[in-house]
Amino acid sequence: MAVSQNKPLPKNIKYGIVLDAGSSHTNLYVYAWPAEKENDTGVVHQVEVCKVEGLGISGYSQDTEKAGLSLQQCMKRAQEVVPEQQHGETPVYLGATAGMRLLSLQNRSIADRVLSAVEKTLHSSPFNFQGARVISGQEEGAYGWITINYLLGNFRQPGWLNFLPHLRSSRGTSGALDLGGASTQITFVPDQEPIESQENSLHFRLYGKNYNVYTHSFLCYGKDQALRLKLASDLQASSTRNGSLLDPCFHPGYLRIMNISDLYMNPCIANGEQQLPFTQLHLQGNGDYQRCRMTIQKIFNTSHCPYSSCSFNGIFLPPLQGEFGAFSAFYFVMNFLNLTTEKNPVPLDKVTSTVERFCSRPWHEVKAEFPKIKEKYLSEYCFSGTYILSLLENGYGFTTEKWQSIQFLGKIGSSDAGWTLGYMLNLTNMIPAEKPPTRPLSHASYVGLMVFCSLVLVAVLLLGWLTFHKPKCLQKGLI
Numbered sequence: 001m002a003v004s005q006n007k008p009l010p011k012n013i014k015y016g017i018v019l020d021a022g023s024s025h026t027n028l029y030v031y032a033w034p035a036e037k038e039n040d041t042g043v044v045h046q047v048e049v050c051k052v053e054g055l056g057i058s059g060y061s062q063d064t065e066k067a068g069l070s071l072q073q074c075m076k077r078a079q080e081v082v083p084e085q086q087h088g089e090t091p092v093y094l095g096a097t098a099g100m101r102l103l104s105l106q107n108r109s110i111a112d113r114v115l116s117a118v119e120k121t122l123h124s125s126p127f128n129f130q131g132a133r134v135i136s137g138q139e140e141g142a143y144g145w146i147t148i149n150y151l152l153g154n155f156r157q158p159g160w161l162n163f164l165p166h167l168r169s170s171r172g173t174s175g176a177l178d179l180g181g182a183s184t185q186i187t188f189v190p191d192q193e194p195i196e197s198q199e200n201s202l203h204f205r206l207y208g209k210n211y212n213v214y215t216h217s218f219l220c221y222g223k224d225q226a227l228r229l230k231l232a233s234d235l236q237a238s239s240t241r242n243g244s245l246l247d248p249c250f251h252p253g254y255l256r257i258m259n260i261s262d263l264y265m266n267p268c269i270a271n272g273e274q275q276l277p278f279t280q281l282h283l284q285g286n287g288d289y290q291r292c293r294m295t296i297q298k299i300f301n302t303s304h305c306p307y308s309s310c311s312f313n314g315i316f317l318p319p320l321q322g323e324f325g326a327f328s329a330f331y332f333v334m335n336f337l338n339l340t341t342e343k344n345p346v347p348l349d350k351v352t353s354t355v356e357r358f359c360s361r362p363w364h365e366v367k368a369e370f371p372k373i374k375e376k377y378l379s380e381y382c383f384s385g386t387y388i389l390s391l392l393e394n395g396y397g398f399t400t401e402k403w404q405s406i407q408f409l410g411k412i413g414s415s416d417a418g419w420t421l422g423y424m425l426n427l428t429n430m431i432p433a434e435k436p437p438t439r440p441l442s443h444a445s446y447v448g449l450m451v452f453c454s455l456v457l458v459a460v461l462l463l464g465w466l467t468f469h470k471p472k473c474l475q476k477g478l479i
């Protein structure tokens with residue numbers, strides 16, 4: 001509790017804490033904002049993030065003790081950041097995402113045990129713990145959309161538009177693309193209304209403005225689960241007798257051994273395990289982007305669509321509209337491949353050729369060049385890059401032209417792009433439905449505005465007089 005106690009305490013700052021319990025990890029975020037401005041947009045910022053080691057939902061169910069200790073360390077860090085006298089009033093929320101949705105489908109009682117173990121630790125902290133819950137895919141999409149638009153300042157409305165309500169539109173928002181380990185979300189305000197499918201439709205009224213938002217969360221299409229789907233589909237298509245598989249999505253020279261039971265012990269994959277005559281899968285990379293793309297394509301079923309347009313698996317998708325911010329693993333992967341820029345998006349053909357070149361590089365060379373990067377991530381950037389291209393291009397229909405509207409975002413200002421900030425803003429009622437009353441002008445601004453308007457009026461009158469009453473001598477001279 002040392003750090004903040006030695007510093008002068010900032011006045012009138014409020015704090016909130018959100019834990020994001022993902023499939024592979026848990027992150028703790030501390031947010032802060034000036035108390036007197038809490039209903040303004042864009043005032044909340046992330047002041048701390050702490051990674052809870054071993055507390056992915058899968059990790060927690062295996063090594064509860066390690067994960068518990070790491071969670072306590074992150075809570076300690078939060079105690080240092082938030083001034084001690086504010087601990088009791090600082091809310092803490094925990095939201096578990098797709099990893100936990102899958103675990104609940106697989107084994108409800110383990111999932112409940114994981115949540116109650118985490119709850120116990122959080123209840124014993126000095127903060128105001130508000131509960132742990134599994135958030136739905138729809139919520140994950142919606143809160144991600146709220147976060148990025150809040151941080152980008154897109155909910156700000158120029159004051160003069162209040163007098164012209166018919167000109168108000170929700171076009172000014174950015175769509176949100178989120179790629180997790182177990183699920184992926186797409187959320188945006190479409191042009192087409194009403195949204196054809198009810199389960200993909202959300203309505204918000206924020207700061208006095210209506211938003212009809214399309215969202216869908218694809219469970220099992222996060223990058224880790226998508227790899228499993230692809231491997232299961234490869235196995236089904238192969239005639240291997242001993243479990244050896246040549247995999248175009250890994251680098252030449254790369255080898256990985258996986259237990260078949262781990263691959264199939266998963267609600268994402270229909271059980272086909274018992275027909276296999278081997279217990280282990282031996283993957284051998286050959287780094288062939290085009291073939292990798294073809295194998296990935298098989299996990300997207302585009303054979304039926306009960307709506308006017310679909311993404312894949314018969315899920316409604318209206319025509320893409322506006323700009324998009326792509327974050328989480330979309331960003332991690334593109335950033336590793338040097339394909340994220342602050343200003344202009346990298347064109348689709350350059351992204352494709354970069355991924356293609358990277359996939360073809362021998363594994364020993366890649367490993368030697370990036371010794372500090374976790375082997376799991378490094379070995380999968382070829383698959384992940386190819387998967388991102390398949391999902392965005394074939395799954396959602398980002399053509400060469402539309403690709404330019406995607407911005408890969410890690411942070412916006414000091415805050416990570418993700419669902420957590422939107423979740424806290426909603427639970428603390430910090431996004432009002434109606435626009436907060438605008439503050440009256442100060443005396444000095446009022447006088448300034450009157451002087452400015454008077455000068456403009458005088459200039460317009462003078463110009464009018466000169467135009468219509470030209471001096472006679474001048475008029476004669478012209479003839």
Ligand SMILES: Nc1ncnc2c1ncn2[C@@H]1O[C@H](COP(=O)(O)OP(=O)(O)OP(=O)(O)O)[C@@H](O)[C@H]1O
Binds near residue numbers: 021022024100222
């Ligand atoms: N630096 C990195 N490079 C590559 N992959 C990464 C990196 N950091 C995290 N990941 C992976 O990116 C994926 C997305 O991470 P994120 O934290 O957004 O998802 P999650 O919360 O686990 O997913 P879900 O919402 O599906 O439960 C995970 O598979 C994670 O392991």
